[in-house]
């Protein structure tokens with residue numbers, strides 16, 4: 001399954017140099033040498049290059065793959081002599097970008113493209129030579145990342161359109177890319193650049209943080225990579241509002257309890273077993289510092305008025321089980337008055353359904369518990385009530401359900417490809433191998449199996 005291709009994405013060369021500055025561009029001769037003799041490393045840098053690769057290999061076995069090693073040495077030759085603003089070798093950025101992709105479980109072509117992602121824009125390699133050496137698949141990915149960099153650079157220069165419209169437009173174009181794995185590489189590149197933003201001048205820090213908050217964090221959210229979305233947002237928050245960040249971080253100590261979620265989940269699991277209730281899943285999360293800050297600002301609340309710093313979600317088979325689970329929850333912990341919401345009997349206007357309650361945990365901290373069926377969860381993640389729409393207050397909600405389903409399929413397909421797992425076909429549309437997905441996206445993990453059971457129903461509606 002391929003996503004739609006936008007009409008105007010064929011730039012010959014692109015550059016996003018502001019994001020990842022380097023000291024000295026390499027000569028064309030060195031660039032050609034990079035692909036011609038990938039493993040030939042000059043004596044001065046060979047030890048350092050081998051050490052950097054060995055470090056990556058000890059963190060992620062995929063760096064031992066032949067394609068990845070070759071890509072590493074090609075990137076090493078192409079970026080030799082280039083330094084980051086921090087004084088680190090440029091190659092380190094390429095390795096860290098690839099390592100982020102490895103953490104997601106990406107395969108060798110994506111890791112190789114991650115290593116080579118800046119060689120076209122910043123080191124003079126061309127599509128043809130990368131394709132010759134690493135195959136068209138890797139070259140297409142590198143070109144895709146380059147196109148995305150070019151697009152965001154154009155958007156940065158465009159002062160005429162409103163920033164919000166521009167960000168919306170850009171995200172749409174990004175998501176319409178032929179291969180969404182290029183978007184993934186661009187996100188990894190941005191995440192590492194955001195992690196190392198301290199070395200840039202203040203004005204640039206703010207500029208990139210703003211752009212990241214407007215474009216890249218929502219993009220990670222839309223792709224269901226919650227962990228990256230939160231990291232990006234927290235880093236942006238730190239750079240854009242340093243005082244508020246410091247103040248909130250120090251206040252949070254009082255409200256944060258790292259072990260609380262796991263303990264609550266264990267307790268709830270036991271109680272549900274005793275009651276003989278089977279559930280699909282129980283998950284939990286600590287609200288991120290940026291999400292807390294946004295909620296406080298949006299709703300004009302103090303820190304102690306945020307009741308969902310710690311949250312647990314139970315997904316069950318049917319409505320009746322949801323109400324029984326609510327009883328179990330209220331038996332286990334004292335409820336906080338006025339915090340129960342029954343969006344099951346009275347769904348929100350966008351169709352969102354769930355039972356919400358806030359209880360007082362053993363640690364005497366508020367704990368929000370959401371209870372819903374798998375159908376309700378699918379709607380809450382991918383339907384009109386989708387969490388990313390809810391969070392971003394998406395203005396244009398005209399997307400029809402079949403379009404959403406197509407989009408979900410597309411995302412699931414490329415994520416599964418990335419992970420080398422079978423694509424979970426919906427019932428009635430071919431065989432349906434059950435995928436065991438280790439992708440760290442909460443969304444994808446929770447949604448993969450409901451998709452198998454629900455896509456046909458959604459298609460028909």
Ligand SMILES: Nc1nc2c(ncn2[C@@H]2O[C@H](COP(=O)(O)OP(=O)(O)OP(=O)(O)O)[C@@H](O)[C@H]2O)c(=O)[nH]1
Nearest residue numbers: 307308341348350352356380381385386387388390
């Ligand atoms: N996906 C999705 N989630 C929602 C939606 N509305 C609420 N939620 C979830 O439910 C949580 C609580 O929402 P509400 O019970 O409406 O409470 P609230 O008005 O946000 O205020 P608090 O009780 O202070 O959290 C949110 O933090 C979301 O996680 C929705 O439309 N879509």
Ligand SMILES: Nc1ncnc2c1ncn2[C@@H]1O[C@H](COP(=O)(O)OP(=O)(O)OP(=O)(O)O)[C@@H](O)[C@H]1O
Nearest residue numbers: 283284285287291295308311312313368369370387
């Ligand atoms: N009680 C909960 N249990 C488990 N996961 C939750 C819970 N509440 C929200 N989540 C999930 O946590 C992720 C981060 O959500 P986040 O804290 O930013 O916003 P939110 O709590 O859903 O909304 P808001 O900030 O408006 O209250 C989302 O994937 C969301 O679905």
